[in-house]
Amino acid sequence: MVDVEVIAVTDQLKDRYDVVVVGGGAAGLSGALMLARARRSVVVVDAGAPRNAPAEGVHGLLALDGTAPGELLERGRADVRRYGGQVVSGRVDGVTRDGDRFTVALADGRTVRARRLLVTTGLVDELPDIAGVRDRWGRDVVHCPYCHGWEIRDRAIGVLAVGPMSVHQALLFRQWSEDVTFFSHTAEPLTEEQVEQFAARGIRVVAGEVAALEVADDRLTGVRLADGTVVDRDAVAVSSRMVARAGFLADLGLRAVEHPSGVGELVPADAAGRTSVPGVWVAGNVTDLSAQVGASAAAGAGAGAQINMELITEETGRAVDAARDAFSAASEARVSALVTGDRNHGL
Incomplete structure (x- = not known):
């Protein structure tokens, strides 16, 4: 039996999160699920325009073959919410860096800050x-x-x-x-x-x-x-021309590039989904034009795990620095006490 806290569905954004996921398809929801289960504060911002919406069913996905795309996404949203993650409706218009965080601006005027960004906005088929x-x-x-x-x-x-x-x-x-x-x-x-x-x-x-x-x-x-x-x-x-939905990343200096085969444009990243902009990750069709639902979900989950590890590494480094500072301050206090004691003894 899964021990989870049931969270009320809400579009009310908090001021900041560990991770903002842009795009609520298979990749985004899988990444958010992995992060929520890792006890990270995470929100998925979804514009509600999945690429596979016209299809009757999702195929080639083990145990879920033939499931309607809308039903699959609804199940995914429920999974994310069961572990405390949020899924909200909205379209991201832009992202800027604000010190060691990102500020994500939505089309309706809302903004939210994040330590990391996972982009899973997919692509558009140009027919x-x-x-x-x-x-x-x-x-x-x-x-x-x-x-x-x-x-x-x-x-x-x-x-x-x-x-x-x-x-x-x-x-x-x-x-x-x-x-x-x-x-x-x-x-x-x-x-x-x-x-x-x-x-x-x-x-x-x-x-x-x-x-x-x-x-x-x-x-x-x-x-x-x-x-x-x-x-x-x-x-x-x-054969459609496939173009990544990535215009909102321009202010970060991150843009889609032409695929070597000429079939479209994607956001380049390493095998784990890490882009050239520190703190920004991608998964699914936005970076892999040929990925099906199963591959996109796997990539999202993998990116979520990598982001969590990156945050752990950052937090561990800060904890070590704090411990060293505390030890140094304590040592200085002991030395100061000894010196003061010696002086008093001499008197």
Whole structure:
């Protein structure tokens, strides 16, 4: 039986915390849970715009496969609150350093101070400007075969060439279906090697710019080219450009950088999540563009443990310094007493 104190749900921020977590997804809640269980004062500030909101379920997450994204987050919030952590609604607009602490400014005018900052704000999927793509995103317009491949297995799948990973994406989705069509759209021509690979795997290539996706009875039915040709498809895979939500870190000198593959922008950090700005940590998609929910949760938990250890090290150093100062003061007092005693004895 878990021995925890039940804390009332509140959006009332305290003046300061050991750690402010910006972003309330899998990474942020896992990091906050680890810190709350370590008896740290922690608050999660969540803007309420999870990347996976359009999806029906979270997949590939052991024991929780198929759980609705909203349900998973609600369970996570409850876990954090059971151990005394706070989860509040709000959008962080900026962060500045204030001595050895950070001041976190929310869009509604509230501010809060923290000794450490864990950023888990995730990313934004920038989608091609093709009619129907945004409306069907997360349903029958997908990007990750490990997230959605099983749900569209053995169906007619189209892959739109809109990013540097499109060829790779087509080869991946071929694992889930024998009926895969690659729409070259406005991309550079395929190399001889890619043509050979597609032919060997039975992936059809359709040339011409894509104008729109066809939808009927609330389901995707095909891909319409600019010349009016419609190719029947049940699902379409699109490589989005993934951009970290990190603009609010600019005043700290921390900015997103381009991923080497060209698929988007991320906040650089070491393997533990430590950024180039002391005291600022990142976890999840904001620094790992390809991380799924399970990997993001693990990264958040790991970063939480590392932050706790960093705080312990800092507190231990202060305690040692205080003990040394106390010992030095006591020693000086004893020496002073002895000298005074000797003088009195001499009189």
